[in-house]
Amino acid sequence: MYSNMVTLQTLDTIFYEAQRQGRISFYVTSIGEEAINIASAAALTSDDIVFPQYREPGVLLWRGFTLQEFANQCFGNKADYGKGRQMPIHYGSNKLNYFTVASTIATQIPHAVGAAYSLKMDKKDACAVTYFGDGGTSEGDFHAAMNFAAVTESPVIFICRNNGWAISTPTSDQFRSDGIAVRGQAYGVRSIRVDGNDALAMYSAVHSARHMAVNEHRPILIEAVTYRVGHHSTSDDSTKYRPANEIEWWRMARDPVTRFRKWIEINGWWGSEAESQLRSSIRSQLLHAIQIAERAEKPPVNDLFTDVYDNIPSNLREQEKLLKETINRHPKDYPADVPI
Amino acid sequence: MAAIFQGVGAAAALSSLPSNSFDSKNILFSPRRSFSVRKAPSFVVVRSDGTMNLDLNPKGRRAQQFIANAVATKEDSSAASSSSKPGHELLLFEALREGLEEEMERDPRVCVMGEDVGHYGGSYKVTKGLATKFGDLRVLDTPIAENSFTGMGIGAAMTGLRPVVEGMNMGFLLLAFNQISNNCGMLHYTSGGQFTIPIVIRGPGGVGRQLGAEHSQRLESYFQSVPGIQMVACSTPYNAKGLMKAALRSENPVILFEHVLLYNLKERIPDEDYICNLEEAEMVRPGEHVTILTYSRMRYHVMQAAKTLVNKGYDPEVIDIRSLKPFDLYTIGNSVKKTHRVLIVEECMRTGGIGASLTAAITENFHDYLDAPIICLSSQDVPTPYAGRLEEWTVVQPAQIVTAVEQLCQ
Numbered sequence: 017m018y019s020n021m022v023t024l025q026t027l028d029t030i031f032y033e034a035q036r037q038g039r040i041s042f043y044v045t046s047i048g049e050e051a052i053n054i055a056s057a058a059a060l061t062s063d064d065i066v067f068p069q070y071r072e073p074g075v076l077l078w079r080g081f082t083l084q085e086f087a088n089q090c091f092g093n094k095a096d097y098g099k100g101r102q103m104p105i106h107y108g109s110n111k112l113n114y115f116t117v118a119s120t121i122a123t124q125i126p127h128a129v130g131a132a133y134s135l136k137m138d139k140k141d142a143c144a145v146t147y148f149g150d151g152g153t154s155e156g157d158f159h160a161a162m163n164f165a166a167v168t169e170s171p172v173i174f175i176c177r178n179n180g181w182a183i184s185t186p187t188s189d190q191f192r193s194d195g196i197a198v199r200g201q202a203y204g205v206r207s208i209r210v211d212g213n214d215a216l217a218m219y220s221a222v223h224s225a226r227h228m229a230v231n232e233h234r235p236i237l238i239e240a241v242t243y244r245v246g247h248h249s250t251s252d253d254s255t256k257y258r259p260a261n262e263i264e265w266w267r268m269a270r271d272p273v274t275r276f277r278k279w280i281e282i283n284g285w286w287g288s289e290a291e292s293q294l295r296s297s298i299r300s301q302l303l304h305a306i307q308i309a310e311r312a313e314k315p316p317v318n319d320l321f322t323d324v325y326d327n328i329p330s331n332l333r334e335q336e337k338l339l340k341e342t343i344n345r346h347p348k349d350y351p352a353d354v355p356i
Numbered sequence: 357m358a359a360i361f362q363g364v365g366a367a368a369a370l371s372s373l374p375s376n377s378f379d380s381k382n383i384l385f386s387p388r389r390s391f392s393v394r395k396a397p398s399f400v401v402v403r404s405d406g407t408m409n410l411d412l413n414p415k416g417r418r419a420q421q422f423i424a425n426a427v428a429t430k431e432d433s434s435a436a437s438s439s440s441k442p443g444h445e446l447l448l449f450e451a452l453r454e455g456l457e458e459e460m461e462r463d464p465r466v467c468v469m470g471e472d473v474g475h476y477g478g479s480y481k482v483t484k485g486l487a488t489k490f491g492d493l494r495v496l497d498t499p500i501a502e503n504s505f506t507g508m509g510i511g512a513a514m515t516g517l518r519p520v521v522e523g524m525n526m527g528f529l530l531l532a533f534n535q536i537s538n539n540c541g542m543l544h545y546t547s548g549g550q551f552t553i554p555i556v557i558r559g560p561g562g563v564g565r566q567l568g569a570e571h572s573q574r575l576e577s578y579f580q581s582v583p584g585i586q587m588v589a590c591s592t593p594y595n596a597k598g599l600m601k602a603a604l605r606s607e608n609p610v611i612l613f614e615h616v617l618l619y620n621l622k623e624r625i626p627d628e629d630y631i632c633n634l635e636e637a638e639m640v641r642p643g644e645h646v647t648i649l650t651y652s653r654m655r656y657h658v659m660q661a662a663k664t665l666v667n668k669g670y671d672p673e674v675i676d677i678r679s680l681k682p683f684d685l686y687t688i689g690n691s692v693k694k695t696h697r698v699l700i701v702e703e704c705m706r707t708g709g710i711g712a713s714l715t716a717a718i719t720e721n722f723h724d725y726l727d728a729p730i731i732c733l734s735s736q737d738v739p740t741p742y743a744g745r746l747e748e749w750t751v752v753q754p755a756q757i758v759t760a761v762e763q764l765c766q
Contacts, residue, residue: 126507160501
């Protein structure tokens with residue numbers, strides 16, 4: 017669990033820098049929420065279906081998504097499973113039961129209820145898990161989905177990462193209820209509030225939630241209280257709306273990775289040598305992955321038109337033909353490295 | 357809080373409840389009552405003090421008479437529907453139900469979700485009896501949150517089920533627009549083909565008999581731009597059943613548009629298993645002089661106008677386009693090449709409706725074959741008024757169709 021948390025932290029740092037260097041167009045970090053990401057993933061099984069918001073790449077990491085695969089998606093090259101169609105960090109993998117990230121807030125929450133319903137109908141020993149932030153709980157989809165899950169008795173775990181900020185909106189401007197856990201009660205859903213920066217607490221909360229959800233066919237709401245140390249995304253500068261010393265305090269004094277490291281060090285399972293070895297190894301792997309991803313070919317123009325439907329309809333074929341003709345007539349206006 | 361229920365069958369059963377002690381919970385949440393089927397649409401008004409009124413809409417009967425005419429007209433014209441076998445007769449909503457039931461039997465992954473679809477049987481009785489037969493899990497009654505149960509359907513579809521989401525009225529699906537546009541149409545594409553969404557979204561729309569502006573929406577105009585979905589509109593019991601089955605078997609998300617006033621159409625349909633191709637238009641009446649393109653309820657107005665036109669010596673070719681996205685430009689094109697004149701009759705608003713897109717598509721592809729500019733008859737750009745007379749005039753009437761054809765053929 018610890019090495020995954022370190023990997024996530026390093027992944028975030030390096031990709032963020034890559035964006036600042038202009039090598040990728042966009043990135044969203046999960047700094048400060050590593051415990052939520054990894055510990056919750058560790059408490060689930062690989063059959064559990066995950067519907068993420070966008071700050072949960074750690075779940076994919078835990079399940080086996082390689083650093084190269086992360087890089088491929090961010091660079092949108094030919095090896096990207098999304099075929100270059102989505103923004104960076106909108107990962108998706110049907111193999112790992114991690115549904116493709118959509119930029120819309122909270123729309124994945126009813127999806128999770130539907131999937132949980134499907135699992136219940138098929139009598140599978142699995143549940144659906146969905147993640148969202150404190151801001152996402154203001155969306156209508158959240159409330160109706162909670163209600164639905166309670167009424168249909170679906171095995172779904174709602175994990176709210178209450179990190180204090182929705183871009184620049186603090187929770188005091190987002191809601192006046194006593195956090196998110198109290199909302200679950202209103203819908204008849206059992207709720208747990210847990211310290212999101214405590215990896216062990218997070219693990220046991222999700223573990224018992226999963227047990228209840230799968231065995232008793234009921235939804236569970238988990239409110240993981242944490243702090244968004246990074247900016248909302250690379251398009252944001254959070255010092256504009258919050259004091260820099262607050263960010264620093266949460267980054268240093270309340271870092272979940274450091275906290276967990278202290279615990280495993282005290283138990284004698286880790287040391288500073290192992291630490292520096294791990295960090296440098298991951299760093300070099302990441303840089304290597306980025307280099308390969310950057311140099312790889314981009315998806316062909318064909319992929320602009322496939323997968324809109326299961327088979328390409330005639331109107332799209334026509335539009336594709338038109339585009340190819342235009343490219344052939346004006347080759348100088350099109351990038352040379354994008355294959356047709 | 358007075359709740360208005362419009363449903364076939366609601367009237368008969370409710371009259372059997374004790375009139376004084378009425379618990380509003382019984383209507384909504386006690387699903388184990390069986391409702392007898394009545395053919396006439398009627399209104400039941402439940403008042404907050406517990407008394408009930410049965411208000412049979414007198415106009416409902418007029419609607420029935422009108423629809424009877426339309427059916428008679430249709431039987432005269434070339435029937436694309438009947439086969440050589442005897443078949444069986446049923447109403448359009450029963451045809452939809454039959455198609456749904458057969459697919460549910462054939463594939464255990466098909467399920468239904470929507471408001472009042474379970475033991476109530478659906479507000480238009482399309483899902484009547486299905487909950488008893490297939491169980492509450494496969495015919496799910498949802499709370500009133502369209503965006504969420506559509507989202508739920510999308511999630512279920514991505515995980516392997518084949519759900520049918522029913523909007524009680526198409527207009528309510530405006531609340532589900534976010535899920536339909538941003539997720540339903542998009543996720544197959546943005547996931548790189550990893551997740552398919554074989555969902556069917558259906559419901560009645562169109563201008564009814566004094567349902568009010570909010571319940572007379574024509575959603576096909578708003579959804580036609582969403583990439584990744586297919587849209588079809590049924591108009592006869594034959595194509596209703598065929599399109600329902602084809603939609604359920606399709607791997608793409610399909611939106612099936614039904615019309616509030618067409619549910620009681622009667623027709624004889626074949627006994628054997630059949631589907632209607634989702635992308636095909638239907639030739640209703642071949643002709644030589646002018647191509648009239650229409651769909652859903654306007655088909656019947658066109659056929660009524662066709663009778664008058666034939667008497668006046670015209671020979672219109674009537675095509676029910678059925679597939680609203682994508683258009684069947686093959687059938688339409690062949691017709692245009694034959695007649696060189698096009699009239700589009702639709703119920704959508706003038707601005708941004710199906711007719712507007714169809715006009716553009718035909719002009720772009722078949723401009724050289726046209727002898728006259730395309731005429732498109734549509735509803736005005738106004739919310740549908742409640743007053744009966746005014747409402748009538750927002751919908752294209754046969755007389756206008758006749759005039760338009762005469763104008764085209766000058």
